[in-house]
Amino acid sequence: MKEQELIRLWQKSRQQIIFAQLAPTFLLITTVSLIAEVRAAGDLAVAATIGILLASGILGALAEYSAADEAQSIARDLSALKPKSSLARTVIKSAPWLHVVKFVTPAIFVAIFVALLVALLA
Numbered sequence: 001m002k003e004q005e006l007i008r009l010w011q012k013s014r015q016q017i018i019f020a021q022l023a024p025t026f027l028l029i030t031t032v033s034l035i036a037e038v039r040a041a042g043d044l045a046v047a048a049t050i051g052i053l054l055a056s057g058i059l060g061a062l063a064e065y066s067a068a069d070e071a072q073s074i075a076r077d078l079s080a081l082k083p084k085s086s087l088a089r090t091v092i093k094s095a096p097w098l099h100v101v102k103f104v105t106p107a108i109f110v111a112i113f114v115a116l117l118v119a120l121l122a
Contacts, residue, residue, distance in 0.1 A: 003088050006078050010091050013071035017101055020063035024056050028112055035119050046120050057113055061106040068101040 001009075031038070031053060038049050075095030078088045 001077065003081055003085060006074050007087060010071055010074045013067045013074065016067035017064050020060050020067060024060035027053060027056050031116055039120060050117060050120060053113060053116060057109050061109060064105060065102050068098040072098050
């Protein structure tokens with residue numbers, strides 16, 4: 001592939017990472033603000049909320065991981081090309097930071113999920 005094509009794929013992967021974070025983040029914020037109401041609605045509402053949070057978190061994490069992994073592959077392909085533009089060199093240098101998306105972000109979600117689980121079941 002040519003450099004321009006790879007950079008377009010990189011940008012697409014970045015967009016996928018960003019979009020994959022939107023729904024779970026909105027859901028977590030909403031749940032935090034509605035903990036009292038969910039608890040007051042009863043056990044079924046609490047169980048449903050936990051299930052929705054879990055499903056959304058898992059799907060979001062998988063989407064983020066996949067997009068980050070693809071972006072790292074694109075960066076490896078870019079590094080094999082010669083010569084490289086300044087943008088391509090920047091993409092290659094930033095690729096290791098995608099480990100944050102792959103591993104740190106899901107760990108943070110798990111911590112927030114556990115905190116919400118405790119708050120919902122307390």
